Amino acid sequence: MIVIEQLSKIFKTNHQEFKAVDNMSLKIEKGEIFGVIGYSGAGKSTFIRLINRLEEPTSGTVEIEGQNVTGLSKHDLRIKRQEIGMIFQHFNLLWSRTVEENIAFPLEIAGVSKGESAKRVQELIDLVGLTGKEKNYPSQLSGGQKQRVGIARALANNPKVLLCDEATSALDPETTDAILGLLVDINEKLGLTIILITHEMHVIQKICHNVAVMESGRIVEQGSVLDVFSYPKMPVTKKFVEQVMGKPDDELTDDLLLEHISDGHILKLQFVKETANQAIISEVAKKYEVDVNIIQGNIKQTQEGAYGSLYVQMTGELTAVEDALQFIRSTSVDVEVISHG
């Protein structure tokens, strides 16, 4: 577990003080993927650097697995850092080294023997899917491949924590998905705690379990990804949710629905953390003498299941419709009848 208490970082320029991180407190469970989202300038980059003390905190503490990182001497901090992997937006590979030499670098730093290092490097290359690229230089790799090297390098010393500093922000959407998939993969395989910062909500939606929203150096909202998605409270959070769900205005209003569709029942199905009933539409149509017509929907997949809503029109004998409604209500999908035809 990572416990962050009253962490602050104040930058002093000539006459002004700037609170980049302002009294942040957080608990991050072992093995979870924790996302911090905020716009640029919110302080998230400073925050993640405070965890491994690339920036020295002005006040507050960071505790990783019971060890107070903020109290460590320079020497002990160096040793501790070998247990904290980090990947970067611009990969930060050494261009003068090949893929395998880059991955071997943290092992050299940790004083691992040549033979053991070579074995470990090969394992990591296979893990991140770069087999065959061992002798290539970074300049010969694509962005996604460079980040794979970055990930392999960060994992070399079997860290307990992986810090991701905008790790996918320089990648195209397809590559982003592949890298996020790899992160989930290593999170599950190795039980690694991942802390990532980003300004892209779909990154949070796709792989995070919990999320904190940062604004002006403070956490303004936090909770499980689904809770934050379902019930965003702060304006900044709502904006981020809109990034992936679209604006609420984009959904049809009830009046509009009624205007265009006059027969049958119009239902709004609400999915929250749905894993069991994703095929509910076809199930209803098979079981009952009703026709189901999808009008509009917006469903997103998160780490904890599907989330979103679906508008459908249901036509058929009244008793059949009633039975179908009864059935839907018996599942974990919420249903709201917007109009009866």
Next chain:
Amino acid sequence: MANLFPNINWMDLIFATGETLYMTLVALVGTLILGTILGLLIYLSAPGNLWDNKVIYSITAGVVNIFRAIPFIILIFLILPLTVFLFGTFRGPTAALPALILGSAPFYGRLVEIALREVDHGVIEAAKAMGAKSSTIIFKVLLKESLPALVSGLTVTAIALIGYTAVAGSIGAGGLGDYAYFYGFTRRNMDIVYICTLLIVIIVFVFQFIGDIVTKKIDKR
């Protein structure tokens, strides 16, 4: 040949070429060591860098600037007492070495500092995040990542050094400059001046050629 260059003693010419190469190469090694140390000190002690230290920064940057400001011919005279103290004479190629090294090391030091500044800050941060010691960051990140720039800087410095050896020749350091000046210019044997010029140009071209090849070979960007 004898008609074209009537005044040249070929043995003397070969000897002078050897002296020029000796002065250039030995001074280059001294320059490489001293210049790298100076460049590293300036870079590392600069504000916001690894050893951020105002005192060391001001002193090293000041020394480099002062020595770079002194014209080489004057520098030779200024350090004559040191040369005499070290070697008992100020004549000959070996006695020219302190002046050559002190003249070119600050120049190379600046080039080293510029090369180091070009190293991506993110890479240094990544090394720190891995728990690297300062020595690891210096030798395995800073110097290694800036190697092509360091080599091309050394090439430029070597060529400047060849010029310095010729200047030192005018006060009796030996080498092609010495030969061209005392045997050529002062005795109105212009053929000696021409052939010495030609040889120096060839030496410069060879240095540039080698420098370019090495730079190209180690640059994997």
